[in-house]
Amino acid sequence: MKKIKSLSDEELIELVRNKDQELYKEVVRRYQTKLMRYATGLIQDEDKAADVVQESFIKAFVNLRGFNTKKKFSSWIYRIVHNEAINYIKKHKKEISLENNKWVERAAKSNEDVEEDFNQKEAKEMLYLSLKELPLKYRSPLVLFFLEEKTYEEISDVLRIPIGTVGTRINRGKKMLRLIYKKKGGEVYAKN
Amino acid sequence: MPRTKKKKDLSQQVMKQIQKEKVRMKPRFYFVAGSILLGIGLAGAIVGAILFLNLTFFRMRIHGPLGFLWFGQFGLRPFLVTFPWLPLLIAVGGIFGGISLLRRYDISYKKSFLGLVIALLVLVLTMGFVLDQIGFNERLERIKPLHPFYPGHFKNQDWVMGEIIQIEDEEMVISTPQGEEVRILREEKTLLPFGGDFEVGERIRGVGEWRDDVFVAKGIGKGGLHWRMGPGMEGVKERKMLPRL
Numbered sequence: 001m002k003k004i005k006s007l008s009d010e011e012l013i014e015l016v017r018n019k020d021q022e023l024y025k026e027v028v029r030r031y032q033t034k035l036m037r038y039a040t041g042l043i044q045d046e047d048k049a050a051d052v053v054q055e056s057f058i059k060a061f062v063n064l065r066g067f068n069t070k071k072k073f074s075s076w077i078y079r080i081v082h083n084e085a086i087n088y089i090k091k092h093k094k095e096i097s098l099e100n101n102k103w104v105e106r107a108a109k110s111n112e113d114v115e116e117d118f119n120q121k122e123a124k125e126m127l128y129l130s131l132k133e134l135p136l137k138y139r140s141p142l143v144l145f146f147l148e149e150k151t152y153e154e155i156s157d158v159l160r161i162p163i164g165t166v167g168t169r170i171n172r173g174k175k176m177l178r179l180i181y182k183k184k185g186g187e188v189y190a191k192n
Numbered sequence: 193m194p195r196t197k198k199k200k201d202l203s204q205q206v207m208k209q210i211q212k213e214k215v216r217m218k219p220r221f222y223f224v225a226g227s228i229l230l231g232i233g234l235a236g237a238i239v240g241a242i243l244f245l246n247l248t249f250f251r252m253r254i255h256g257p258l259g260f261l262w263f264g265q266f267g268l269r270p271f272l273v274t275f276p277w278l279p280l281l282i283a284v285g286g287i288f289g290g291i292s293l294l295r296r297y298d299i300s301y302k303k304s305f306l307g308l309v310i311a312l313l314v315l316v317l318t319m320g321f322v323l324d325q326i327g328f329n330e331r332l333e334r335i336k337p338l339h340p341f342y343p344g345h346f347k348n349q350d351w352v353m354g355e356i357i358q359i360e361d362e363e364m365v366i367s368t369p370q371g372e373e374v375r376i377l378r379e380e381k382t383l384l385p386f387g388g389d390f391e392v393g394e395r396i397r398g399v400g401e402w403r404d405d406v407f408v409a410k411g412i413g414k415g416g417l418h419w420r421m422g423p424g425m426e427g428v429k430e431r432k433m434l435p436r437l
Contacts, residue, residue, distance in 0.1 A: 024206070025206075053202060054205055054206055057206045063217075065223060066218065156301065162301060162304060
């Protein structure tokens with residue numbers, strides 16, 4: 001048998017399902033950091049995000065036989081965390097700061113000329129600083145793209161939206177990032 | 193975004209919770225059954241929508257309920273009675289049910305959802321229309337258990353429809369598709385939105401009230417009535433030869 005560490009996610013899931021449920025610990029180890037980062041990006045609170053991720057792992061375990069091993073496990077588990085996080089946000093609307101800035105949505109949809117082209121590192125920095133002010137609809141694809149480094153197709157699988165919509169949201173989200181960043185007075189990455 | 197300060201190891205907590213609460217994986221059968229039920233539900237919703245839309249087209253065709261609106265206030269009640277509200281409502285429910293089930297399928301987000309909805313609508317509308325055009329309903333209405341779906345009445349307390357078999361100055365006799373003869377009395381103030389020239393063999397509708405066996409028309413109009421002659425509806429042709437009044 002291959003060493004556990006060298007198994008693909010999907011092979012590992014097969015083993016958990018059919019041989020040893022204890023191996024689920026390895027699945028959790030592989031994904032906890034990434035999923036914590038994603039959930040924290042959405043919820044903006046690390047403790048609450050930890051609860052959401054833990055609950056998601058339990059839910060994933062319960063439904064593990066429903067996972068199709070021909071598909072990517074990572075998209076599946078991200079999808080569960082995404083749903084749990086969104087449910088949590090909806091349930092605790094009053095406690096969670098959701099500064100759904102209408103101005104930034106309007107501005108991003110307008111033809112205002114905003115330089116959107118920035119590299120991964122710049123985007124990450126800007127995301128960390130402006131994420132809280134970014135509407136939730138754009139927060140998820142941007143976090144998945146810049147922080148989790150997922151492809152458009154993977155993001156489409158996680159968020160269950162067409163690839164074209166992923167592209168639109170990322171582009172508009174980038175524009176929003178720039179606008180929020182500018183509003184805050186940060187010109188470090190603003191290109192002249 | 194707050195950056196992770198210290199790494200929490202969730203694996204111990206998750207495994208502990210799984211063991212402590214005796215969390216079990218759902219059996220594979222559960223998911224297989226779910227997929228099958230989803231497929232049955234989707235197929236059922238689409239087939240149901242097609243059948244009830246087909247019934248809607250049928251009832252619109254034979255009663256032409258919109259035609260009653262030409263008679264103004266006198267036509268309102270006949271319109272409300274003959275319009276196929278229930279089949280239409282069930283068909284719309286089936287379409288919405290189908291769309292909501294379609295969303296659960298993996299393909300639904302990979303394709304344009306609007307495109308899928310349009311494809312579903314085109315399928316349901318086309319199939320519903322084609323079924324009605326090939327005489328599907330005329331066959332079904334002969335089956336006794338299906339009679340509640342086919343209230344083939346062509347006269348009511350304030351409306352009547354049929355084919356003219358005799359005409360006099362103030363009177364005409366029509367035969368409903370089921371072969372019932374109705375004497376219609378035309379008065380001076382009777383509304384004639386499409387003119388007063390009627391011929392034997394024309395299909396008409398009348399709104400008004402019954403005085404004994406005679407229907408006193410407040411309005412008479414033609415057009416929009418497209419029933420087909422089938423078993424139980426042959427009466428009209430035979431009675432055309434009746435002697436004039």
